[in-house]
Amino acid sequence: MALMITDECINCDVCEPECPNGAISQGDEIxxxxxxxxxECVGHYDEPQCxxxxxVDCIPKDPEHEETHEELLAKYERLCG
Structure with missing residues (x-):
């Protein structure tokens, strides 16, 4: 399952540089x-770095993008391969 950032985000800029896949970017508001x-940092770290x-604890799992650990690992291998 991919992660998402909720509207509780305060735009503190700490998450973006931590993402090893470059998945985080500044949107219109957050x-x-x-x-x-x-x-979810599978293949890179034990826990999602963001x-x-x-x-502010505003990065939950995205229910619209459910993926198993195996699917996340396969995505990691595609991205890094």
């Missing part, structure tokens, strides 16, 4: 996560 690039650094 930061956004591209579900095609988000692997969630780890977010000071």
């Amino acid at each position: 930061y956004e996560i591209d579900p095609d690039l988000c692997t 969630v780890e650094v977010c000071p």
Whole structure:
């Protein structure tokens, strides 16, 4: 399952540089996560780095982009391969 950023985002800029896949970018109002690039850091780290650094806890799983661990790992391999 990809992650998403909710409207509780305060645009603190700490999540974007932490994403190893470049999935996070500034949107019109708040930061956004591209579900095609988000692997929840599977293949890179044990925990999603954006969630780890977010000071307002506004990065939940995106229910519209459900993926298994195996699917996230396959996406990681496609992105890095």
